[in-house]
Amino acid sequence: MNSQLRFVQGNEACVEGALYAGLEFFAGYPITPSTEVAEHLSRRLPQRGGKFIQMEDEIASMCAIIGASLTGHKVLTATSGPGFSLMQEALGYAVMTEIPCVIVNVQRGGPSTGIPTHIAQADVNQARWGTHGDHAIIALTASSHQDVFAMTVEAFNMAETYRTPVVLLFDEVVGHMREPLLLPEPGEIPLVERLKTSVREGVDYHPYLPREDGRLPMADFGGVHRYNVTGLYHDMWGFPSDNPKVVHGLIRHLVDKIENHVEQIARYKTFYLEDARTVLVSYGASARTALHVVEGQRKRGQKYGLLELQTLWPFPTEVVAEVCAKAERVIVVEMNMGQICREVQRTVRDPGKVFLANRIDGVLITPTDVRQVLRLIAGQGV
Amino acid sequence: MAVKDYLRERFFPHMWCPGCGHGTVLNGLVHAIEKLGMSKNEIVMVSGIGCSSRISGYVDFHTMHTLHGRALAFATGIKLSKPELNVIVPMGDGDALAIGGNHFIHAARRNIAMTALVMNNRIYGMTGGQYSPLSGYGTIATTAPYTNIDQGFDVAALSMAAGATFVARTTVYHVHEVADLIQQAILHDGFSVVEVLSQCPTYFGRHNRLGGPVEMLQWFKDNTTRIGSKAAAENPELIQRGIFMQADKPEYCTEYDKIVEQAMAAAKA
Ligand SMILES: Cc1ncc(C[n+]2csc(CCOP(=O)(O)OP(=O)(O)O)c2C)c(N)n1
Ligand code: SF4
Ligand SMILES: [Mg+2]
Numbered sequence: 269m270n271s272q273l274r275f276v277q278g279n280e281a282c283v284e285g286a287l288y289a290g291l292e293f294f295a296g297y298p299i300t301p302s303t304e305v306a307e308h309l310s311r312r313l314p315q316r317g318g319k320f321i322q323m324e325d326e327i328a329s330m331c332a333i334i335g336a337s338l339t340g341h342k343v344l345t346a347t348s349g350p351g352f353s354l355m356q357e358a359l360g361y362a363v364m365t366e367i368p369c370v371i372v373n374v375q376r377g378g379p380s381t382g383i384p385t386h387i388a389q390a391d392v393n394q395a396r397w398g399t400h401g402d403h404a405i406i407a408l409t410a411s412s413h414q415d416v417f418a419m420t421v422e423a424f425n426m427a428e429t430y431r432t433p434v435v436l437l438f439d440e441v442v443g444h445m446r447e448p449l450l451l452p453e454p455g456e457i458p459l460v461e462r463l464k465t466s467v468r469e470g471v472d473y474h475p476y477l478p479r480e481d482g483r484l485p486m487a488d489f490g491g492v493h494r495y496n497v498t499g500l501y502h503d504m505w506g507f508p509s510d511n512p513k514v515v516h517g518l519i520r521h522l523v524d525k526i527e528n529h530v531e532q533i534a535r536y537k538t539f540y541l542e543d544a545r546t547v548l549v550s551y552g553a554s555a556r557t558a559l560h561v562v563e564g565q566r567k568r569g570q571k572y573g574l575l576e577l578q579t580l581w582p583f584p585t586e587v588v589a590e591v592c593a594k595a596e597r598v599i600v601v602e603m604n605m606g607q608i609c610r611e612v613q614r615t616v617r618d619p620g621k622v623f624l625a626n627r628i629d630g631v632l633i634t635p636t637d638v639r640q641v642l643r644l645i646a647g648q649g650v
Numbered sequence: 651m652a653v654k655d656y657l658r659e660r661f662f663p664h665m666w667c668p669g670c671g672h673g674t675v676l677n678g679l680v681h682a683i684e685k686l687g688m689s690k691n692e693i694v695m696v697s698g699i700g701c702s703s704r705i706s707g708y709v710d711f712h713t714m715h716t717l718h719g720r721a722l723a724f725a726t727g728i729k730l731s732k733p734e735l736n737v738i739v740p741m742g743d744g745d746a747l748a749i750g751g752n753h754f755i756h757a758a759r760r761n762i763a764m765t766a767l768v769m770n771n772r773i774y775g776m777t778g779g780q781y782s783p784l785s786g787y788g789t790i791a792t793t794a795p796y797t798n799i800d801q802g803f804d805v806a807a808l809s810m811a812a813g814a815t816f817v818a819r820t821t822v823y824h825v826h827e828v829a830d831l832i833q834q835a836i837l838h839d840g841f842s843v844v845e846v847l848s849q850c851p852t853y854f855g856r857h858n859r860l861g862g863p864v865e866m867l868q869w870f871k872d873n874t875t876r877i878g879s880k881a882a883a884e885n886p887e888l889i890q891r892g893i894f895m896q897a898d899k900p901e902y903c904t905e906y907d908k909i910v911e912q913a914m915a916a917a918k919a
Contacts, residue, residue, distance in 0.1 A: 327720060508707070
């Protein structure tokens, strides 16, 4: 056993996860509360022959990792709200060109510069719809450092599996707090490596012709297959096309390759759900609060349970619907104006039983805050 | 390899207007590469968005058509992750110096080895003739119907100030210079800039009553001169052509290799 127990910040757990997954290239621009990711990687990446570059802004950072991914590398950038806003156009480019990459957004309060050193979870919908045009996206989150590590590895795996950008939506509290992290052994968590084309040199390679299983083997840019990459709608060779059939086929492919795999992409944790009459749904740092509330209620003999979401997008509709079906009440605990609450409401059969327990003042929601909402719902006043 | 082997012939005729100068830049570029005897697999072309950026569709290299203004940022990721590649980045004047101005100066400052080709037609061609940061004071554009009060950049001076280590300028009238300068720029180990004045008869020419492509080419002939020529001394109004700067400075990827060595040694110790 050479597993190591470390006492780290969440942002370091993310770095460890990325390195475990095989990260080779990072480009970024400093911003609180994500900066530690860049700082640690500037030291760690070159130690293993990887590359780190601090770009002139987040737009450039996002573009640079896409370029580096195309040459055959696993890539990452890390930012927070304002930087995530700047990345949106290039994120759409990665969606359109199907270039794997991972983007960490350690959320802080917004809009605008907002509240840089405090927690929020208000970029959930931005992760989903921040870039223009119809598309699908994968966004993952975590509430503990062990899970930050695991979800970071998952993000790289999913980016390669689905040839897509994957957003890791952490939050300031998880990013900055310290707790133990047990580093898994190499090989303990399976890694997905890039699916490379088996087409030999001199044989026509179609970069955008999906195999029967929908996957697109890649060829490293700068290798033996020359092709075109464009953010315009494109044909199977990667050349621009405005043929309605091609356009329709591509947008369907981009959406379907993710929306048809909601089940495979769904990551979540369940606590005391078997007989739960009141179900809390939460994620990220808020889920720690929610679990505290649930365990407290259980001690009092109350049938409370928690569904902790780790995949936010594509929204795991079936899981949520099933978990909530038998519940009398569903309380969504999150640090925004109800971004996931709205998803839950439109997922369950009776939206009237879904309530929001939130906090939007930059302070982590407390068990007392949640219990107060519970009392209000029960008509017991504050 | 014959020049035409560097082209993707199935995409011709090209999309540029008759008389557009951008095709001449393509011509110069493939001649430069042919003279250098480079293999198609070692060249990556990264372009932005604009009429100029469509050049990447016509060459049989590894080609990436990116976002308006961001070509150099994508190219930086490609080059740093695979330094053995030759990276060529053609951009329009708006692409390179308006929306992409920040990436331009920072790529120059880093001195990362790649060749930036600024296809300067002093207008936003693709979007239909709005003024660019290179249009210059007193010109007319669809967004400057009275007159343009924006001052222009001097691309060569800007590039040098930003830290580019090879800086040259010519025009599409001077076809051989285009090929020659691009050739030298590709060979240069550092960030190289070649500004090629190109004509957009459709918008810049028409709005500014400069005549057709022939008259615009004649204008390039009459209004430019070689750096250090007698004509330049006599008439400072003339635009100078040639190599403004060619310097040796540590190249970014080479420097990063040293960081890797240092970090690996420190990790072992
Ligand atoms: C973010 C963004 N803003 C605006 C545009 C619209 N746009 C496309 S090309 C272009 C300007 C092209 O001018 P230039 O770069 O000089 O190239 P030219 O067409 O003249 O060769 C603009 C504004 C865009 N594609 N993306
Ligand atoms: S609009 Fe101008 S720049 Fe664009 S193709 Fe036509 S002539 Fe060339
Ligand atoms: Mg232009």
